[in-house]
Amino acid sequence: MRVSIFRFVPGMDAKPRMQDYEFELPRDRDLMVLDVLEQLKAHDSSISYRRSCREGVCGSDGMNMNGKNGLACKTPVSEVAKRDRLELRPLPGLPVIRDLVVDMSQFYRQYERVEPYLNNDSPPPAQERLQSQEERAKLDGLYECILCACCTTSCPSFWWNPDKFLGPAALLQSYRFLADSRDTATEERLAKLDDPYSVFRCRGVMNCVNSCPKDLNPTRAINQIRTLLVKSGT
C-alpha cells in the first residue's frame, strides 16, 4: 500500500508537500490508521501527529484520511484506503503547525465561549443534586464529546466564519448545559447565542454528523438550541 502523508516542517520545508511511504499490510488482519502511522514513525521519526489513548476516547488523533475526517486510532485502513492508497492530511480549516498537527486554539476558544460548565448559584445540598433518570437521559449523546474537532473542521459554515460561527462541537457542548436540569443559567446562555452568526450560520449540511467518531449528532443539538432561541424571543 502507498501511504501519502502531508508533510510540512517549519524551518525545513518552504511549503507543504506530500511524502509517499510504501507499507506492507498484514494479510490476516486489518490495522487501524494509527497503527500504520506508528510503524512508519518507528522508521521515519520526523513524522509528527498527536496521539494518546489509541482507543478512541482522548480525541488526539483527528485527521483527514482519504478525504474523510476521523480518528486514526479507530478507523480501520480497509474502511478508508482506496486502490491501495491511503492519503493522510491534517484536519481542514485550521492552521497547520507541522505535518498532521493543526493549531486548535480557535476551536478551543469557541468551546470556552459557550461557558462549558454547570452554572447554578443556589447553594449545593449536603448530598448530590437529585436528577431523574429522564432528566439525565437528556445528556446522552451530548456529554460524550471528546473535542477531537472532526465535526467542526468538516463544516463549511465554520470554514467561512471561523471567528463568528461557534461550530458544531462548541454548540453540542452549549446544548449539553442547556439540557442539564441542574443548570440554572438558561436565559443568560441563550442571550449570548442570540445573534445572526453564533448558531444561525448552521446550514444543516450535516457533515458534522457524518464525521463524528462517537456517533453524536451536533445538528440535532443545534436545532434544539434554535428552537429554544425562537421560543425565548417570542
Add this chain to the structure above:
Amino acid sequence: MKKLREMEFDGLIVGGGGAGLRAAMQLSQSGYRTAVLSKVFPTRSHTVSAQGGITCAIGSEDPDDDWRWHMYDTVKGSDYIGDQEAIEYMCNVGPQVVYELEHMGLPFSRTETGRIYQRPFGGQSKDFGKGGQASRTCAAEDRTGHALLHTLYQANLKAETTFLSEWFAADLVKNQDGVIVGVVAICVETGEIVFVKSKVTVLATGGAGRIYASTTNALTNTGDGVAMALRSGVPIQDIEMWQFHPTGIHGMGILVTEGSRGEGGYLINCEGERFMERYAPTAKDLASRDVVSRSMVIEINEGRGCGPDKDHVYLKLDHLGIDVLDARLPGIMELCKTYALVDPAIEPIPVVPTCHYMMGGIATQINGQAVTQDTAGNDCPVQGLYAVGEVACVSVHGANRLGGNSLLDLVVFGRAAGIHIQDVLRQGVSYREPSSSDLEHAMERIQRWENSESGENPADVRADLQRLMQDSFSVFRTEEKMRGALSQLAEMRKRVEHAHLTDKTEVFNTARVEALELDNLLEVAEATAVAAEGRRESRGAHARVDYEERDDENWLCHSLYFSQDRSLRKRAVNFNPTIVDPFEPVARVY
C-alpha cells in the same frame, strides 16, 4: 549556556489528568497563580479512559453502607501494605469529594430516586467482609473517567487556571538547599526551553504502563514523574507492584471494565467452565484483580485457555441482554465491536491479564508532600515537591488496588494537596534562586539528545525494553528471569545513552519528546526490576514462583528504591488510623 526564559507561578502542577486538575482547581479558586503544565491537552490525559466508576460509600444503592466497610475492603485488597491512616482519610472524605464533583456538573448515571447510580465492583463487601457483595462504585455509564476529566477541566476554565498545554517537563530544578523550585520544560509547539519557576511543584504525571509491551495504558503513560523524581534523588516506593487487569482485550491491550463483571458478566475457560468459582468460591469473578489475573494465567498455563493458541479466556456478557449492555456498558460495546470485532451481545470477548496500573510511586504524606528517608531510616519531607494520583504512593493501594479506587484517589488527594498548599502559600514560601549549574543539571538530558550524532534508533530500544519487561515482570515472577532482566537492563542503559535523535527541528518535534520519554521508561523499568527482585515474598500483585507465601515477618513493609546507588530499603507501613481501630493482617481469602 544561554539564559533560559523564566515563567513564575505560585503553584505549578505537572500533568493535567484527574489528580492534577483537582489540585489546580483548588489552588486557582483561592486566587493563587496556578499553572497546569501538561504534555497533552488536558482532556487527552489517561484519566479519560477510566470506565467503571469511582468507589465510595455514598449510600445510594444501600442506605446502610459505611465508609468503614470500604476502608476494610481497601486494606484487605492492599494485602495489608496500604497505609491505614491514608486509606481511612480517603474512604471517609470520599463521599464529600464525590458530591463536589456532582455539584460541578459530572453527569453521573442515576437511580430511580434520582441519586447517583452505584454498581458492584471487585473486592467490595458489606459489614467488613461478612455481609456479601456491596454495590459501591458510582458511575457515569461506563465512561466515568471521561465524564470526570471533562468536568474537572471545565471547572478549571471557570476558575481561570493557566494552562501550558503540550509542554513537556524534562526535569525538576533543585536548588543548592535541596528545595524543588520548578521544572525545565519544552514548549512542544515552538521547541523553546523554559524554566518554569514555582513556589511549589506538584507532580501529577500518572502511570508508566508503557514499560510493558501489552498494556491498557495510553501511549503517553511513560512514567515521566517517577523518573524526574528519581533523577532528583527522591526515592520511589513499592514500584514492584504492577496491577494486571484481568480483562484486557486479547492482542490489543484495550480495557474492558470490571464493571462488566459487576453487571453480571463472568469468565469461562475453553471447557465453558466458570472457573473463578474454584479459585474464589465467595466473590467468584468479583475477587480482587490480582486473584482473578493469577487464576486466569493458571487456567491458560494448564491448557484450558481458549482460541487456537489457547492463550486467553473468554468474558461472557451475552446473557445480560442487549438492553442492559446498551444502558450500562455502551462504551464497552463500542470498544469490543471496533477493536475485537466481537459483539458482546452475541459472543464472548477474548481477554487476557494486561498491565493496567502502577501501585507504586513517590511516597507522600496525606497532604501530598513528597517524602524521602534519611540515613537513619526516618521519613523526611522533600521541600517544594508534591505528588498526587497514580505517580504518588500515599499509599492507599498497597500491593493491589481495588477497582474504582483510582478515580477516588485522584480527586481526594488532588484536593488534599490543593488545600494544604493554599495554607503553605498563605504562610509564605521563600527559597534561594537556583544557580546556573542547578539549571544546567536539569538540562542535561535535553542536551545529550541534542548532541547525539549517531547511534541506535530510540524506537528499537523502546520495543526491546517493553518486551523484556513483559517477559520478566508479569503476573508470575521468578528469580532467574528477573536476574537475567537486571543484567539486560544494564545493557539497555548503555544503548539508550548512545541512541540517536535524528530529528533536531524545533517545531512540534514529537521524536524529541519520545526520546525523552524513553529515558523515563528506562528509569521506571530499572526501579521495577530492582524492587521486584528484592522483595522475596508473594504479596498482592507481586507473585513469585520461588517465594509463594506472604512473609509478614520480613516484608510487611514498603520497599523504597533509590536510583543513585540502585539500592532498595524498607519503610514502615502506617497502621495508625485516627478514627477506627487498625485492621490487623490476616490471610486474604475471597
